Amino acid sequence: MRVTIFNEFHHERHHEAVKAVYPEGIHVTLGNALEKLLPGAKVRFATQDLPEHGLTAAVLAETDVLFWWGHMLHEGVADAVVERVQARVLEGMGIVFLHSAHYSKPFKRLMGTGCGLKWREAGERERLFVVNPGHEIADGLPPHFELEHEEMYGEFFDVPTPESLVLISWFAGGNVFRSLCTWTRGKGRVVYFRPGHETYPSYHDATVQRVIANAAKWAAAKSSSPFALGAPNETKPLSPI
Amino acid sequence: MRVTIFNEFHHERHHEAVKAVYPEGIHVTLGNALEKLLPGAKVRFATQDLPEHGLTAAVLAETDVLFWWGHMLHEGVADAVVERVQARVLEGMGIVFLHSAHYSKPFKRLMGTGCGLKWREAGERERLFVVNPGHEIADGLPPHFELEHEEMYGEFFDVPTPESLVLISWFAGGNVFRSLCTWTRGKGRVVYFRPGHETYPSYHDATVQRVIANAAKWAAAKSSSPFALGAPNETKPLSPI
Amino acid sequence: MRVTIFNEFHHERHHEAVKAVYPEGIHVTLGNALEKLLPGAKVRFATQDLPEHGLTAAVLAETDVLFWWGHMLHEGVADAVVERVQARVLEGMGIVFLHSAHYSKPFKRLMGTGCGLKWREAGERERLFVVNPGHEIADGLPPHFELEHEEMYGEFFDVPTPESLVLISWFAGGNVFRSLCTWTRGKGRVVYFRPGHETYPSYHDATVQRVIANAAKWAAAKSSSPFALGAPNETKPLSPI
Amino acid sequence: MRVTIFNEFHHERHHEAVKAVYPEGIHVTLGNALEKLLPGAKVRFATQDLPEHGLTAAVLAETDVLFWWGHMLHEGVADAVVERVQARVLEGMGIVFLHSAHYSKPFKRLMGTGCGLKWREAGERERLFVVNPGHEIADGLPPHFELEHEEMYGEFFDVPTPESLVLISWFAGGNVFRSLCTWTRGKGRVVYFRPGHETYPSYHDATVQRVIANAAKWAAAKSSSPFALGAPNETKPLSPI
Numbered sequence: 001m002r003v004t005i006f007n008e009f010h011h012e013r014h015h016e017a018v019k020a021v022y023p024e025g026i027h028v029t030l031g032n033a034l035e036k037l038l039p040g041a042k043v044r045f046a047t048q049d050l051p052e053h054g055l056t057a058a059v060l061a062e063t064d065v066l067f068w069w070g071h072m073l074h075e076g077v078a079d080a081v082v083e084r085v086q087a088r089v090l091e092g093m094g095i096v097f098l099h100s101a102h103y104s105k106p107f108k109r110l111m112g113t114g115c116g117l118k119w120r121e122a123g124e125r126e127r128l129f130v131v132n133p134g135h136e137i138a139d140g141l142p143p144h145f146e147l148e149h150e151e152m153y154g155e156f157f158d159v160p161t162p163e164s165l166v167l168i169s170w171f172a173g174g175n176v177f178r179s180l181c182t183w184t185r186g187k188g189r190v191v192y193f194r195p196g197h198e199t200y201p202s203y204h205d206a207t208v209q210r211v212i213a214n215a216a217k218w219a220a221a222k223s224s225s226p227f228a229l230g231a232p233n234e235t236k237p238l239s240p241i
Numbered sequence: 242m243r244v245t246i247f248n249e250f251h252h253e254r255h256h257e258a259v260k261a262v263y264p265e266g267i268h269v270t271l272g273n274a275l276e277k278l279l280p281g282a283k284v285r286f287a288t289q290d291l292p293e294h295g296l297t298a299a300v301l302a303e304t305d306v307l308f309w310w311g312h313m314l315h316e317g318v319a320d321a322v323v324e325r326v327q328a329r330v331l332e333g334m335g336i337v338f339l340h341s342a343h344y345s346k347p348f349k350r351l352m353g354t355g356c357g358l359k360w361r362e363a364g365e366r367e368r369l370f371v372v373n374p375g376h377e378i379a380d381g382l383p384p385h386f387e388l389e390h391e392e393m394y395g396e397f398f399d400v401p402t403p404e405s406l407v408l409i410s411w412f413a414g415g416n417v418f419r420s421l422c423t424w425t426r427g428k429g430r431v432v433y434f435r436p437g438h439e440t441y442p443s444y445h446d447a448t449v450q451r452v453i454a455n456a457a458k459w460a461a462a463k464s465s466s467p468f469a470l471g472a473p474n475e476t477k478p479l480s481p482i
Numbered sequence: 483m484r485v486t487i488f489n490e491f492h493h494e495r496h497h498e499a500v501k502a503v504y505p506e507g508i509h510v511t512l513g514n515a516l517e518k519l520l521p522g523a524k525v526r527f528a529t530q531d532l533p534e535h536g537l538t539a540a541v542l543a544e545t546d547v548l549f550w551w552g553h554m555l556h557e558g559v560a561d562a563v564v565e566r567v568q569a570r571v572l573e574g575m576g577i578v579f580l581h582s583a584h585y586s587k588p589f590k591r592l593m594g595t596g597c598g599l600k601w602r603e604a605g606e607r608e609r610l611f612v613v614n615p616g617h618e619i620a621d622g623l624p625p626h627f628e629l630e631h632e633e634m635y636g637e638f639f640d641v642p643t644p645e646s647l648v649l650i651s652w653f654a655g656g657n658v659f660r661s662l663c664t665w666t667r668g669k670g671r672v673v674y675f676r677p678g679h680e681t682y683p684s685y686h687d688a689t690v691q692r693v694i695a696n697a698a699k700w701a702a703a704k705s706s707s708p709f710a711l712g713a714p715n716e717t718k719p720l721s722p723i
Numbered sequence: 724m725r726v727t728i729f730n731e732f733h734h735e736r737h738h739e740a741v742k743a744v745y746p747e748g749i750h751v752t753l754g755n756a757l758e759k760l761l762p763g764a765k766v767r768f769a770t771q772d773l774p775e776h777g778l779t780a781a782v783l784a785e786t787d788v789l790f791w792w793g794h795m796l797h798e799g800v801a802d803a804v805v806e807r808v809q810a811r812v813l814e815g816m817g818i819v820f821l822h823s824a825h826y827s828k829p830f831k832r833l834m835g836t837g838c839g840l841k842w843r844e845a846g847e848r849e850r851l852f853v854v855n856p857g858h859e860i861a862d863g864l865p866p867h868f869e870l871e872h873e874e875m876y877g878e879f880f881d882v883p884t885p886e887s888l889v890l891i892s893w894f895a896g897g898n899v900f901r902s903l904c905t906w907t908r909g910k911g912r913v914v915y916f917r918p919g920h921e922t923y924p925s926y927h928d929a930t931v932q933r934v935i936a937n938a939a940k941w942a943a944a945k946s947s948s949p950f951a952l953g954a955p956n957e958t959k960p961l962s963p964i
Binding site for chain 1: 365416479481
């Protein structure tokens with residue numbers, strides 16, 4: 001499996017508190033976890049200040065699953081790159097949006113909705129419950145698991161009804177959230193996974209890493225049935241009219 | 242119910258064959274049908290060459306359900322109008338896309354996919370089967386109904402899995418199509434209904450008109466529960482942390 | 483709308499604490515609420531110790547929406563009545579299962595699953611969040627509402643993926659639950675709504691009553707398109723082979 | 724993967740025309756195909772006249788995916804076996820229902836609906852279209868494929884809305900059918916695949932065999948997250964109340 005991890009890589013370079021948690025960047029922590037949990041996976045990184053954000057046509061063509069972490073710089077992502085990402089998803093590339101990527105351009109474009117939610121930074125306890133234990137992304141998960149300190153994201157989460165809802169979060173401060181959702185777009189599989197505020201060590205958590213590895217496995221293309229953009233004129237009928 | 246019918250209104254003015262079928266425009270035929278079948282409905286029209294295509298913020302604010310028919314001039318629809326339409330859908334305005342509107346800008350934006358399909362202009366027979374007889378849009382429909390001559394649209398139809406699939410079409414030339422699909426986006430209800438090639442009298446057909454009236458009834462907002470775009474910071478927890 | 487409310491009517495006659503909350507029975511409290519909120523609705527009652535539990539073929543034939551509350555006596559419901567209820571649902575009768583009816587025979591039969599869940603009687607706070615604000619059952623609801631004391635029901639709730647998920651509950655003791663779910667079976671609409679433990683006054687709560695009235699409106703048949711049980715041999719093709 | 728193929732094995736022993744097509748029984752043809760296409764798969768057979776129909780608790784405990792073909796003898800399947808099959812599905816055993824198994828007891832029990840459809844034995848052409856090309860069960864399939872002679876099954880197919888709809892059939896005689904549908908029940912994955920009338924050689928067709936092998940791969944359990952029947956009383960809260 002060929003994984004590309006996009007990270008805007010801003011907080012980790014400019015905020016000491018974040019640098020302390022993810023000294024090499026969130027993408028490196030995620031990449032290490034994926035290489036450990038998915039033997040044979042080949043991970044590469046893309047960060048926002050690279051040319052074309054590191055997401056050239058060549059890179060995307062060689063990517064089975066793209067992870068996306070962004071927060072402050074969503075508007076700086078070039079529309080041409082967003083279109084390219086969408087087109088590759090339709091062709092069958094999997095894509096996993098993490099945490100504040102709910103507001104990224106490619107997520108909004110694939111969802112067709114506003115993608116808003118409520119939030120609160122209080123470092124409160126989050127407890128995630130499995131509500132679809134037969135789903136591949138739930139493999140190896142206990143009935144529920146906890147993160148001691150996280151940012152709260154609360155409903156209403158303005159996304160289309162997920163095709164699969166795998167995790168629902170409970171927050172100590174009184175909110176709930178649909179924390180792991182999946183959709184299909186064209187031949188591509190789309191995942192949203194909630195945790196991962198930059199000031200907390202959630203991506204170092206073993207259960208979170210398991211979810212992320214499972215999400216990569218699930219999102220990678222599973223079918224060689226053809227797909228093509230466009231609207232071909234099939235002038236010859238399949239049966240005589 | 243306040244209905245606005247958008248029509249690009251090009252074929253009916255420039256092609257004699259189309260003018261013969263819809264002398265006042267497809268929008269007027271649809272509007273007459275809706276006023277007849279939905280007593281009390283107020284219909285207004287919007288055509289593409291009006292300022293802002295007739296879809297000003299004021300018109301949309303007073304619209305419960307928007308119908309959309311377009312074909313040749315999709316690219317000429319202003320992006321600002323597309324964004325305005327999307328935002329109103331998220332707030333709760335219903336929207337019904339007809340026939341070649343599968344390739345319209347607002348449909349693509351709400352779907353997040355390519356929205357392609359196969360097509361053939363051979364005037365072949367189309368037979369539409371009800372596959373969800375309890376759905377409101379199936380009200381009054383027989384198990385199947387026919388259109389003697391229609392353009393063929395064939396799978397694969399590149400849209401997200403519909404939340405409800407109400408009609409599947411059989412075509413004499415050997416294809417099938419998911420012909421009436423619904424989705425939810427924000428608080429808004431989205432319908433796609435396949436028939437209606439401009440050279441055939443499908444919108445004069447009583448059963449087609451029934452589907453269209455049912456679609457308007459179903460798509461109109463049914464809930465006053467609040468919705469707002471954006472991502473509010475709810476600093477005060479609902480329960481003590 | 484013709485509503486029939488089935489109640490096993492056991493706790494309210496045999497337990498003083500329950501009698502204090504629902505002196506005439508849960509069914510009467512529900513019936514009064516429905517008559518108040520749905521002008522024109524005709525409500526009748528069925529209790530478990532009536533012949534055929536009050537659910538004769540004649541009663542079901544005249545019922546648009548059936549409510550079901552049961553808890554201790556599920557096994558005492560006759561299988562013939564369960565089959566009759568299922569058949570009427572497939573024909574288009576709506577059915578709303580309340581609270582402990584998750585383990586009733588007709589619910590299990592319509593779901594095809596075990597319908598288990600976790601529970602705790604601690605009188606804890608429940609907060610219900612709207613996660614589908616455009617759904618008819620959310621009409622009039624705020625973004626969230628609370629019940630000060632309720633029994634906890636927690637995930638995993640062993641039901642098929644709901645077609646619509648309208649409410650998710652947060653519990654003070656740390657659990658979450660998919661509290662308002664809908665499904666379609668044949669032409670019939672099925673609702674599950676969580677609150678309503680017999681020792682708490684939840685069915686006297688105005689917002690809960692609003693949900694219940696909305697559920698009745700949503701579940702009532704909306705389509706006259708034909709449905710018939712069976713597998714007819716259609717020997718004559720629709721088109722020449 | 725451990726596959727068990729249940730076949731009522733009646734037609735192939737009592738009707739010459741069927742014996743000519745499947746001399747060793749449909750189950751043996753299916754088993755040979757699965758062993759060829761899924762290297763390492765272990766196939767065993769169960770036929771209806773074996774004790775417990777060959778579906779003892781021990782056999783089911785060692786089964787990852789159960790195939791089911793039945794037609795004339797559905798009523799002869801013991802209810803205790805049906806309950807055992809359902810319980811294993813909820814635990815995570817995959818199950819694939821073929822053709823006339825739409826009316827088998829375990830399918831009806833898992834669906835909760837009547838499972839009826841229209842049918843016609845005219846040996847007409849069936850053309851199956853992929854409508855979800857990214858689904859694992861579509862892997863290796865062309866956009867459409869044909870069976871020259873098949874029994875017709877037509878809509879309305881009385882099943883709950885499938886979670887995934889992968890194939891839609893076109894029939895020469897004018898009907899359509901949702902021919903490959905999937906559902907989840909508990910942790911179990913359920914597939915219905917339409918072709919396979921006993922008088923036609925459909926299970927010798929390479930593309931049909933590919934679908935069947937893909938269905939087995941998809942239906943096999945993918946998650947070790949725990950599932951248990953029942954409704955445990957979790958008296959101790961997860962967070963202090």
